[in-house]
Amino acid sequence: MIGAAVLTPDEPPFGATGGRAWRLRGMAVAPEHRNRGIGGALLDAHIAHVAGLGGGILWCNARIAARGLYARGGMSAWGEVFEEPLIGPHIVMWRRVGADGAAHARAADAGPQSA
Numbered sequence: 001m002i003g004a005a006v007l008t009p010d011e012p013p014f015g016a017t018g019g020r021a022w023r024l025r026g027m028a029v030a031p032e033h034r035n036r037g038i039g040g041a042l043l044d045a046h047i048a049h050v051a052g053l054g055g056g057i058l059w060c061n062a063r064i065a066a067r068g069l070y071a072r073g074g075m076s077a078w079g080e081v082f083e084e085p086l087i088g089p090h091i092v093m094w095r096r097v098g099a100d101g102a103a104h105a106r107a108a109d110a111g112p113q114s115a
């Protein structure tokens with residue numbers, strides 16, 4: 001295995017979404033395979049999976065160092081940077097995902113405002 005992530009139904013910290021919210025966590029790529037686009041491909045696969053589930057809000061607590069990865073996947077920051085004990089600074093990143101094929105395009109329909 002060279003990469004993994006977990007997707008669970010979970011409400012984001014910025015409010016109720018009527019049960020149409022999905023949280024991405026634990027995204028990791030084996031050290032020897034990093035910086036080759038695998039993390040981005042994993043994120044794309046999860047965006048497509050959420051679209052296949054009917055769409056909704058996709059969000060995560062992103063490490064500050066990984067912010068660019070999520071931004072390239074069309075995700076926007078929400079709220080303030082916060083400290084995760086033992087891990088470091090994080091920020092909430094999120095995007096809307098439609099139920100149609102257009103939602104698969106990266107950076108296609110990010111929500112620039114708060115939800």
Ligand SMILES: CC(C)(COP(=O)(O)OP(=O)(O)OC[C@H]1O[C@@H](n2cnc3c(N)ncnc32)[C@H](O)[C@@H]1OP(=O)(O)O)[C@@H](O)C(=O)NCCC(=O)NCCS
Nearest residue numbers: 027028029034035036037038039040062063065066068069
């Ligand atoms: C984050 C991670 C999954 C990216 O996987 P990847 O296959 O290297 O990703 P890509 O090649 O598609 O993109 C590289 C991106 O990784 C991110 N990244 C680079 N170094 C990083 C680090 N030390 N920690 C976290 N993210 C990092 C950056 O966003 C980088 O994009 P940039 O060019 O804008 O800086 C991988 O670095 C990893 O497993 N890190 C350790 C676990 C982790 O930090 N998970 C994320 C939790 S939010």
